[in-house]
Amino acid sequence: MDTSVKTNEELCDVYCVHDEIVAPLKQSVHEEDIAGMALMFKALSDPTRVKIAFLLSQGQELCVCDIAELLDSSIATTSHHLRQLKSAHIAKSRKEGKNVFYSLQDHHIHTLMTMTLEHQKEKSGHDR
Numbered sequence: 009m010d011t012s013v014k015t016n017e018e019l020c021d022v023y024c025v026h027d028e029i030v031a032p033l034k035q036s037v038h039e040e041d042i043a044g045m046a047l048m049f050k051a052l053s054d055p056t057r058v059k060i061a062f063l064l065s066q067g068q069e070l071c072v073c074d075i076a077e078l079l080d081s082s083i084a085t086t087s088h089h090l091r092q093l094k095s096a097h098i099a100k101s102r103k104e105g106k107n108v109f110y111s112l113q114d115h116h117i118h119t120l121m122t123m124t125l126e127h128q129k130e131k132s133g134h135d136r
Contacts, residue, residue, distance in 0.1 A: 051096035056081070057089050061098055061112065065121040069102075069109040 052058050056079060063078055064070060070078075076086040090110055093099040098117050101110050112118050 048096050048098060051092050051098055054089070054092075057093055057098075060086075060089055060093060060110075061117065061121055062125065064099060064110060064112045065118050069111045071107045071109050073107070075110065 052061065059079065060075060063075065072083060072086055072090065075090070076083050079086055090099060090101070094101060094110075097113050099110050100113050101108050103109075112121075
């Protein structure tokens with residue numbers, strides 16, 4: 009069974025562009041911004057990295073060792089995920105003595121994590 013077949017409910021019956029809506033939207037789209045957003049979502053497409061970002065969104069810095077323990081993962085694997093989050097500007101780090109501590113890059117990422125979780129809870133009907 010081909011599930012890619014589109015029904016009439018998914019397509020316009022006639023091609024009619026609403027210029028008063030489309031023209032301002034064309035001005036608001038900057039390809040470099042879209043590409044940056046796609047990279048951020050790509051970094052968050054892995055459940056382990058989402059879990060790390062969620063843990064960091066709980067408001068405190070976490071050491072790499074703490075994150076590895078929370079993930080039940082190795083330091084090497086945890087560090088790999090943290091590097092990806094850092095390169096996507098989702099997390100930041102600071103070294104203190106022999107430890108490296110991570111936190112979210114800024115309040116925007118915290119908001120993204122909070123709103124995504126709220127959306128998921130609403131969608132799944134879970135009120136945890």
